[in-house]
Amino acid sequence: MTPKVRISSKIVAKLECLGAASTGRLFGVMCDNYLTVLSFVLNPKLEEINDDDDQESQHQNSAHQKSEKKKTKKNEILKPIDLQLNMPVEIDLCGVLFVDNHEENIPEAFKDIDITDNPLLIKYSRASGISAYYYVHEQLKSAGKLEFIDEKLLLDKFSYARLRTSVPMITDKNDFSELFQCTRKNIASGTVGFYFPSTKLFLTNNDTEDREVSVKLLSSTNASFPTGYTNTIEVEMFMCITKEKTDDTKKNYAPVLQHVKQPFVNYEFNLRIDSLALIGHNQTAPQIYSILVESVCRSLRLIERSIILSSNNTVKIPEMMHFKLPHCDHLVSIAYADTSAEKTQEYRKKLHEAFACDLTRPYFRPGNAVKFLSDYKPDEPLLEPHTAIKTSIGNNSSFVSGMYAYYHYGQDNFHDSGWGCAYRSLQTIFSWFRFQGYTEQQVPSHRAIQKSLVDIGDKPSSFIGTNQWIGSTEVGFVLETLLNVNSKFLIASSGKDMPDLLEDLRQHFQTQGTPVMIGGGVLAHTILGVSYDESKQLPYWLILDPHYEGRENLSTVLEKGYCGWKGKEFWRKDAFYNMCLPQRPIYY
Secondary structure, three states: OOOEEEEEHHHHHHHOOOOOOEEEEEEEEEEOOEEEEEEEEEOOOHHHHHOOHHHHHHOHHHHHHHHHHHHHHHHHOOOHHHHHHHOOEOOEEEEEEEEOOEOOOOOHHHOOOOOOOOOEEEEEEOOOEEEEEEEEOOEEEEOOOOEEEOHHHHHHHEEEEEEEEEEEEEEEOOOHHHHHHHHHHHHHOOOEEEEEOOOOEEEOOOOOOOOOOOHHHHOOOOOOOOOOOEOOEEEEEEEOOOOOOOOOOOOOOOOOOOOOOOOOOEEEEEEEEEEEEEEEOOOOHHHHHHHHHHHHHHHHHHHHHHHHHOOOOOOOOOEEEEEEOOOOOOEEEEEEOOOOHHHHHHHHHHHHHHOOOOOOOOOOOHHHOOOEHHHOOOOOOOEOHHHHOOOOOOOEEEEOOOOOEOOOOOHHHOOOOOOOHHHHHHHHHHHHHHHOOOOOOOOOOHHHHHHHHHHOOOOOHHHOOOOOOOOHHHHHHHHHHHHOOOEEEEEEOOHHHHHHHHHHHHHHHHHOOOOEEEEEOOEEEEEEEEEEEOOOOEEEEEEEOOOOOOOOOHHHHHHOOOEEEEOHHHOOOOOOEEEEEEOOOOOO
């Protein structure tokens, strides 16, 4: 009996936005007689694969050269099967996608799918919607009624396990593949165990199915955590350094060593593993153990591939990063041997195309990497506190798009109460550009902000180190100087004119998505969103107030109104308001 099919609602929304007919592959998880489809990856365009064929037919004399060029070209193509290693363990290639009557040969399209004998086919067209079929006994059969799942329901049934460890590696320059293969074989042989710090439980290959081990027992019971962070079950790995007692009748042989003297290049390093797995809440101890073993092995394969693809005279150990795409209900892991924008540009472009991401904004830069709860530090600025606001104002709302950090008075033991609110608003905006991957620069200090204004001639040198205010114009100058970011400006001659600019702000959040700095009178604030209550015909602004002084406590910030909805009475009628609307750069 074929499993029932669940599909992420984000997949349907993304399919509706695809600009052209295409084909691809589906990734999902099998659990409880359900196949849950969580994402899709598009096939490379045919012209990218075959664009050498016509040239080859026209130049028969250089057939060998063209063949080599074609082979190199194909090796550069990023195919869906190549991205299996980038998925959390338990999320596997499970089916094929046809969009708008663009099809592939069946059963050839199913050849790379080994998670099931009955792969899934999803057909989507704007005219007839979405339909699903299983390939059973060389025939397509309806998959029945489809169910749609959102991320919240998914996390009610699964949890992420994040395994971090360090594996000592010693190898000859030419033996990297053999080293990784031996390491995977050793780990898969049952010589490792796992430890769960939050509950102080151990898991080994000797655990039986009747042992009461579940995801809930392995993870902390504290369900609340700061906004902006991804919660995972933290796992550590340890190696068994002694062998099990063997049969006394078994013969033990002395080791034989062969000493060969010859020059060689040797590498010795600690390989940092940072892997993810998606674990069902009802899986047994042996199942969880096997999943974690595969998680380490998959990460080793991904790192090995990254080293081989980037190999040159210098070997760089890749850094593992995890990303959350807006239309995927799972994380994606990338191993970067070099994290610079220039070195990763070509690969990032292929990732954008494969995951159907537009090329107008970054998705796979280091700044885009998710923040895990295990990396949270209590003294760091709060992340996107507005997402914790429960109350909604009307149905016609637009918000900042993407993560930012909340900067306010007194942070970093720097006392700027009474004069630094615009500086703090600027720091909040700067953090947004950093988290979206547009820059790797650190958020500038007050002194760095003042120096940038002096450097462009806007302020005299005596301005550095003073307690003088800045306004929205200076905020725009600093963004342009440090980030090469342009800004637009909106002006309200008094607070009573602010409702007239609500639609302009809505348009900004829908197209740019950046936080807005507003200065009026002697105060500066950050606008994170706008809304209009149709029933009461009242406008509202989502305000982040930099005048808060205190610890990084989300509850306090929300309860005291330092992040929340404000009505038109919030704006003073006798104040002139100037707003800086930073424009999102167009690049990936």
